[in-house]
Amino acid sequence: MTKQSAKVLVVDDNEDVLLAARLLLKPVVSVIHTEKNPENIPQLLKNEEYDVIFLDMNFTQDMTSGKEGLFWLNRVLNIDPSAAVILITAFGDIELAVKAVKEGATDFVLKPWQNDKFIATLLSALKLKESKTESKQRLNNSDSGKNYNELIGISPEIGKVFQTIEKVASTEANVLILGENGTGKELVARALHNNSGRSGRVFVRVDMGALTPSLFESELFGHVKGAFTDAKEDRPGRFEAASGGTLFLDEIGNIPVELQAKLLTVLQNRQVARVGSNNYKPIDIRLICATNTPIHQLVAENKFRQDLLYRINTVEINIPPLRERKEDISILAEHFLNVYKSKYNKQNLRLSPVTIKKLENYQWPGNVRELQHAIERSIILSDSDVLQPSDFFFTSPETKEEKFIFDTYNLEEVEKAVIRKVLDENDGNVTKAAKELGLTRTALYRRMEKYSL
Secondary structure, X not given: OOOEEEEEEEEOOOHHHHHHHHHHHOOOEEEEEEEOOHHHHHHHHHXXXXXXXXXXXXXXXXXXXXXXXXXXXXXXXHHOOOOOEEEEEXXXXXXXXXHHHHOOOOEEEEOOOOHHHHHHHHHHHHHHHHHHHHHHHHHHHHHOOOOOOXXXXXXXXXXXXXHHHHHHOOOOOOEEEEOOOOOOHHHHHHHHHHOOOOOOOOEEEEEHHHOOHHHHHHHHHEEOOOOOOOOOOOEEOHHHHHOOOXXXXXXXXXXXXXXXXXXXXXXXXXXXXXXXXXXXXXXXOEEEEEEOOOHHHXXXXXXXXXXXXXXHOOEEEEOOOHHHOHHHHHHHHHHHHHHHHHHOOOOOOEEOHHHHHHHHHOOOOOHHHHHHHHXXXXXXXXXXXEEOHHHOOOOOOOOHHHOOXXXXXXXXXHHHHHHHHHHHHOOOOXXXXXXXXXXXXXXXXXXXXXXXX
C-alpha cells in the first residue's frame, strides 16, 4: 500500500485505542497525532490542518449516549466546516451513527475495529476530502482573472460555456443564449459584457416577453412628444439608452412575427428613429439575445424569421440544465448557503451529507434558480444548525427511472430489494452503493450480512 501524504488526528480517552491507531496507521499516513482530552481539540485545529479526524463518541463524562461525540463533532465542524470526521463507537448504535452522519460526520467505525475496514474507511475519507479540495481549486482557477458573477461550476458542461464566453466576450459578435428557465442566461449575458471592451459602459436588459405589441416600438425605439395620446414628452428607447454598451434582449423568441421585421430593420441598418419622427440616429450596441424556446423549431414552423435568427446568432451558447451538470449542485448549494446564512444571520448553518445527496438526486426542473430558492427557503424555516433532507420540499413528480415498484410492503423485504437493486446498479461496489443509499459502508455491510447478500 502506498503511504498517503496526509495528517490524521485520533481523539479517544483510551490510551490503548490511541496506541493501536498509531501502530495501524503509521505505515499508511505521513503524520498521526493522538489526543486523550477532547477539550484540546480547538487548540489542535488552530495549530494544524488535518485531513481526517477520528473522534470517539463517548468520553469519561458520558460513557454510553454518544452525546459528547456529537457535541465535539459540531465543535469541529464549526471550526472547520470542510473537516472529514470519522466517529468511533463501541456500541454500534445505528440510529446514533445515522444521526452523526446527518450532523456532518463523514463515516463511523466500531470498536473493536477490523484493521482492513478501518483503513478502508480512512482511505475513502481521504479520497472524498481530496475530491472536494480539487473541486474548489478548479472552481477558483476557472474564475481567475475573469468576471463571471454568480455563474458557478466545475462540470465539463458548464466548462464549455466558460470557454465560449472567454473566446467570444472580447469580440463584437452577436450572441444568442439558449437554455431552460432558471439556467442563468442573464448571468451569461452579463459575463459576456463584463469581460468585453464595453465592460465600463451600460448594460441594458429588455424582457421581450413582457412587451405588448402596442408598446413594442415605443419601448425599443423611443418616441417624440405627441406621437400618441400618452406621449407627453420626448423619450429615448432602449436601443438609444444602450448605445455604447450592451443591449440584452431576453426571451426574444416571444416576439410576434409581425414585429420581428421592425427589429430586423434596426439591426441591419444600425440606426433607429423614434416613433413619430423621421430623424434617424446611429446606434452603437453589442447585441446579446436569449430564449428558452426551441427557436430553430419556431423557424421551421414559420413562427420566427430565419433572417432575424441569422442576424442575432453569430455565436450560440447553450446552457445545460442543472440535471445534466450534477457535479455543480453541491458547489452551488454551498454558495447559496453562504449567501443566505449571512443575509439571515445564521452563520453556523451547514448542509448534512445526506442532504447534499438528496439535492444531487433531484431533477431540478427549475434549474439553478429553483436550487437558490430552495436553499433560501430552508434557511429561513430551519430551527437547527444543520439542514436536513426534511427541510427541503420538492413538488415535481419522480421520473420513470426513479420509480421502483414492490411486490410487498414488508419493510424488511423492501429494504432487501432496494439494497440488492442498488448493488446491482453499481456492479457490487459497496462504497458507491452505500453513498447512493445514504448509508455508511459499515451500515451497508451490516444490512448485507443481515440479508445474506
